[in-house]
Amino acid sequence: MSAHVISGARLADGSTTDLAIVDGRFVEVADAPADAERIDADGLLALPGLVDLHTHLREPGREDAETVASGTRAAARGGYTAVFAMPNLTPDTDTAEAAQYVAELGRRDGTCEVVPIGAVTKGRAGTELAELGLMARQGVRVFSDDGACVHDSLLMRRALTYLKPFDGVVAQHAQDPRLAGPGACCHESEISGRLGLPGWPSVAESTVIARDVQLAEFTGGRYHACHISTAESVEVIRWAKARGIHVTAEVTPHHLLLDTPHVETYDTTFKVNPPLRTSEHIEALREALADGTIDVVGTDHPPHAVQDKDHPFDVALPGMLGLEQALAVVMEVMVGSGRMDWPTLVERMAVAPARIGRLAHQGRPLAVGEPANLVLVDPERRAMVDREQTASLSRNNPYHGRELPDPVELTVWAGRVTYRR
Numbered sequence: 001m002s003a004h005v006i007s008g009a010r011l012a013d014g015s016t017t018d019l020a021i022v023d024g025r026f027v028e029v030a031d032a033p034a035d036a037e038r039i040d041a042d043g044l045l046a047l048p049g050l051v052d053l054h055t056h057l058r059e060p061g062r063e064d065a066e067t068v069a070s071g072t073r074a075a076a077r078g079g080y081t082a083v084f085a086m087p088n089l090t091p092d093t094d095t096a097e098a099a100q101y102v103a104e105l106g107r108r109d110g111t112c113e114v115v116p117i118g119a120v121t122k123g124r125a126g127t128e129l130a131e132l133g134l135m136a137r138q139g140v141r142v143f144s145d146d147g148a149c150v151h152d153s154l155l156m157r158r159a160l161t162y163l164k165p166f167d168g169v170v171a172q173h174a175q176d177p178r179l180a181g182p183g184a185c186c187h188e189s190e191i192s193g194r195l196g197l198p199g200w201p202s203v204a205e206s207t208v209i210a211r212d213v214q215l216a217e218f219t220g221g222r223y224h225a226c227h228i229s230t231a232e233s234v235e236v237i238r239w240a241k242a243r244g245i246h247v248t249a250e251v252t253p254h255h256l257l258l259d260t261p262h263v264e265t266y267d268t269t270f271k272v273n274p275p276l277r278t279s280e281h282i283e284a285l286r287e288a289l290a291d292g293t294i295d296v297v298g299t300d301h302p303p304h305a306v307q308d309k310d311h312p313f314d315v316a317l318p319g320m321l322g323l324e325q326a327l328a329v330v331m332e333v334m335v336g337s338g339r340m341d342w343p344t345l346v347e348r349m350a351v352a353p354a355r356i357g358r359l360a361h362q363g364r365p366l367a368v369g370e371p372a373n374l375v376l377v378d379p380e381r382r383a384m385v386d387r388e389q390t391a392s393l394s395r396n397n398p399y400h401g402r403e404l405p406d407p408v409e410l411t412v413w414a415g416r417v418t419y420r421r
């Protein structure tokens with residue numbers, strides 16, 4: 001088994017330390033073997049390996065867009081040591097067998113841990129609950145129809161109730177299908193009117209979340225709002241948390257950085273669900289991430305093949321890559337601007353996602369006896385993002401050509417180096 005000694009790394013709290021890793025765990029430096037690989041981390045920051053509660057790997061089904069191998073390599077390049085894989089696959093992850101299959105693919109091909117998310121309804125069709133209990137018995141704790149909204153309130157009530165004894169969480173893609181139908185693709189605003197694109201109003205998200213948090217209170221179930229994008233949603237979550245409802249919320253890197261005018265060129269890279277919003281919404285999201293109203297940054301990394309993006313804006317598939325630049329974006333928007341410190345970043349990108357997903361061995365402190373999951377970060381380095389420099393099989397990178405931090409030097413998952421610059 002490999003052994004490493006990482007010397008002179010700074011931790012999120014500002015202290016400096018040497019870290020020794022043997023057999024997948026942190027050990028006392030004195031206990032590292034003499035032939036352990038020495039890694040000089042002078043000037044670098046050591047953080048717990050990042051955990052993504054919201055990743056799209058496209059295997060099984062669309063291995064041309066992403067595989068477990070390529071997606072988890074991208075994750076390792078981004079500093080991640082675990083990703084939760086959304087169930088909108090072919091077939092959908094809506095049975096215990098399908099969840100087991102995704103987990104097995106992860107064990108076979110993964111460069112990080114792959115945790116299957118189960119569908120809430122059969123085929124994510126929104127009409128009949130999936131095998132929630134059987135999936136939960138396989139260890140699945142996060143359930144979502146992502147890509148589609150669980151819009152039937154009775155089904156949402158039943159899912160919350162049913163999952164409660166399993167400690168499961170319903171992760172909702174909040175999109176009222178009447179207010180924002182399948183064609184909706186641009187934040188409803190002056191811009192959608194001018195571009196002639198079907199509008200996706202902010203209330204199509206927040207009204208669903210408002211209903212859901214009341215159902216979470218009524219049932220006592222656990223609820224997570226995926227990729228929230230609006231100031232109204234932030235207000236609803238804030239209200240629900242103040243009432244002690246079991247609710248958590250997530251924001252994507254792109255909703256923290258990119259605004260609606262990016263779609264003015266009709267570049268379909270910037271088509272995403274929910275759509276890019278305006279600066280007032282972005283400001284509300286940043287504030288909520290800093291104050292903890294939003295618990296986690298989830299990438300929503302949705303790889304798409306070129307032929308699925310190379311269409312008129314309203315028919316191209318939605319989604320933009322996230323795993324490789326998520327840390328960079330959060331550093332730029334939140335840390336660089338002084339809105340968030342490093343311990344809070346660790347909480348939002350590693351600790352809280354692991355806790356919400358009930359992944360006990362991830363998001364842990366870098367301390368003796370703990371599993372060795374970490375990322376070494378250069379806080380100063382910057383670079384121009386090049387969509388060709390990627391482990392992903394897809395190229396729908398919204399940061400292409402933009403200068404951002406380029407932080408990840410080395411990623412270690414379970415004691416193994418999974419990425420090295």
Ligand SMILES: NC(=O)N[C@@H](CC(=O)O)C(=O)O
Nearest residue numbers: 056146147272273302318319
């Ligand atoms: N976010 C997106 O625009 N697309 C996601 C689905 C989703 O997260 O809703 C995808 O799987 O392509």
Ligand SMILES: [Zn+2]
Nearest residue numbers: 146147173226
């Ligand atoms: Zn979604």
Ligand SMILES: [Zn+2]
Nearest residue numbers: 086146147300
């Ligand atoms: Zn998603």
